[in-house]
Amino acid sequence: NAGVTQTPKFQVLKTGQSMTLQCAQDMNHNSMYWYRQDPGMGLRLIYYSASEGTTDKGEVPNGYNVSRLNKREFSLRLESAAPSQTSVYFCASSEIGGVGQPQHFGDGTRLSIL
């Protein structure tokens, strides 16, 4: 059971480079999410997609863009990477957003910006 798959698992970038993090789920979930997690900060929501065709900003959207390519795939793009974006990025999905449904996470992308 693949669940939520993130690629790549590790990446090192130079400041100013661009990068797209990929996420795909095979659970036929409607909602998908991107989080970042930094030491002592907990999970912070970057963007989410409540359903195919919609995207909304979360708590920390600046410096990121997203694309809900289809029901399965939700990508996160860094147009011009900055050292402050060094973090662990998690993608998650749920049956529907909000009431009653837990989120299922991918195993993360560890991104370092030099």
Added chain:
Amino acid sequence: RKEVEQDPGPFNVPEGATVAFNCTYSNSASQSFFWYRQDCRKEPKLLMSVYSSGNEDGRFTAQLNRASQYISLLIRDSKLSDSATYLCVVNSHSGNTPLVFGKGTRLSVIA
């Protein structure tokens, strides 16, 4: 007041001990509650949902107190493998909005 608050710990307990964590939430309209577990450098994983009547899964018991707006997690007979960070998760808004995650409580079970 933060939407979801947890004591960050760490809670250091011996094997076999019983340990309890509380988590408070600010929105009285919240309807869904969960506990997640996160191991070091791993993704959060659903531990259990929290139901109004309280629920138990083996050594783990979750309770909801709507009047005081907190949820709790009780772990009995702690194992070394229970060492992790436990995240309190609440759906703080109505409709199709993401869950809100607490920053977590760290538990270390010591031999």
